[in-house]
Amino acid sequence: MQPFDWIVRHCIRPISALDCQQFKSVVNHCMRSLQKSTEWESVIGLEIHAQILSDSKLFSGSGTKFAAPVNSQVSLFDCAIPGTLPVLNRRCVEAGVLTALALKCKINNVSKFDRKHYFYADLPTGYQITQQREPLAINGKVDFIVFDKKKSKLPYTKTVQLIQLQLEQDSGKSLHDDQGGKSLIDLNRAGVGLMEIVTAPDFTSGEEAAGFIKELHKILTMIETCDGKMAEGSLRVDANVSINRPGEELGTRTEVKNLNSIRAVARAIEYEIERQKEEMEKGNEIVKETRTFDTVTGETIVMRDKETVLDYRFMPEPNLPPVHVYSSQDLPDSIPSDRVVLIDKLKEQIPELLSEKRKRLQEQYNIPLVLTYNIVNDDEFLQFFEELAETGQAEPRIIAAFVSDFLLYFLKKLEINISDIKREYILDLCQLVEKRLITRETRNILFERMIIEDRKPSDMVQEDNLEIIQDVDELTELCIQVLDENPKFVRKYKNSLTKGKERAFKNLGYKMEELTGGRAIFGAWSGILKTLLEERIKD
Secondary structure, three states, X not given: OOHHXXXXXXOOOOHHHOOHHHHHHHHXXXXXXXXXXXXXXXXXXXXXXXXXXXXXXXXXXXXXOOOOOOOOOOOOOOOOXXXXXXXXXXXXXXXXXXXXHHOOOEEOOEEOOEEEEOOOOOOOOOEEEEOOOOOOXXXXXXXXXXXXXXXXOOOEEEEEEEEEEEEEEOOOEEEEEOOOOEEEEEOOOOOOEEEEEEEOOOEOOHHHHHHHHHHHHHHHHHOOOOOOOHHHOOEEEEEEEEEEOOOOOOOOOEEEEEEOOHHHHHHHHHHHHHHHHXXXXXXXXOOOEEEEEEOOOOEEEEEEEOOOOOOOOOEEOOOOOOEEEEOOOOOOOOOOHHHEEEHHHHHOOOOOOHHHHHHHHHHXXXXXXXXXXXXXXXXXXXXXXXXXXXXXXXXXXXXXXXXXXXXHHHHHHHOOOHHHOOHHHHHHHHHHHHOOOOOHHHHHHHHHHHHHOOOOXXXXXXXXXXXXXXXXXXXXXXXXXXXXXXXXXXXXXXXXXXXXXXXXXXXXXXXXXXXXXXXXXXXXXXXHHHHHHHHHHHO
């Protein structure tokens, strides 16, 4: 018998005649079935175009300066003058290999260029030179941190697989004159070197995708292969989004093009997921199409449909030789050394990466993942933390909390540099926290005062009577004082329902914190205040 049939048949009886436990079990089953029927899984893959940090273009000597005068950085090759030939920029290849190494990719010893044919007004040749079939590198992976409160209260780590990294040239830019009814072409970007990084569809939310872009952005800027200026188009993201029921085949995907900020990546993907859910739940089909993201409205908008499969007519680029990348140990004698990019020297240029730093801090100092995130994002912060931790004068976890949670805030607020902070003051303050001689509120006050007043925190605690209040009798007297001075909150607590009582008690708590100057821990006085309050309203 189906669950709903059972309910219909049995619910006509008096409730007392029902087997309550059986009824509860069936209802729970129905609720789980209903919940499962409304579940959706989202599947997201990304394509990232990172402009290579180079003074000249991929196949010509033209400049790559942003916002240069229109058509001032264009060679004869860039504008497709017949008879001109491409000359491969060695710097661009080395940047691609360096990036591939940092992203843990397998670098192909031989990669080749292809022509990808399609017509755009800002693509003078009618084709793009890329590496579709034999790319520079494949099979990479990136570990990163996700801050997604919808899925987890704490940040978590995730690994995304990279399908390939390929070199290709950028197209120009169309400038539309709406009043004059004309479109003009700026070829300054035409031929600029790009690294296209294609991920597997490993993301399940916009926040996961944003977390990956943050990590990738930091890696690229650390190794100086891309400046990462998303607002200038140096780093552009395309997101492929689809949804499906758990256990079912993947749904039809849509592509959201040219996302130019990390927040835009998260917002566009989340909107597109919700839009597809609404369409599917209305009984409509998802159309395979390309969309753009409006940052003002927060919506994705249709650009063009993708129902027709384009025939790009890929063919080998006849004017460019294969790219050879080897280690010095594996280099074949038949290949001239000037025609090869050697991996050995490039490996030496890769610094300790973010994921490696986070893992090292966790293992070496036993600090939680969330604290490592802010520390490793700034080399100066990392050095500051390690200098303090290596002294052994305070618990590394407590030092990490200061560096991660407070340092950047106070540097900006007080307009000082990290070099202006005395290390012995920080260690002294950490010792006070470690010994539980001060509260969190007092710690925050001391952090600022020790910089402004140039005083040792432990001296301020002793001289200004800032020690934590732990004596039960003293706390009881303070609670009585709060109740005596705030009769209106006592009346509200007495005369209100549940939420009103919570608000009244919270207001009394604020008064307690004001009275003690933040020197008493909530857990120490909240029970005393609650007991006294309950006794008072009985009278």
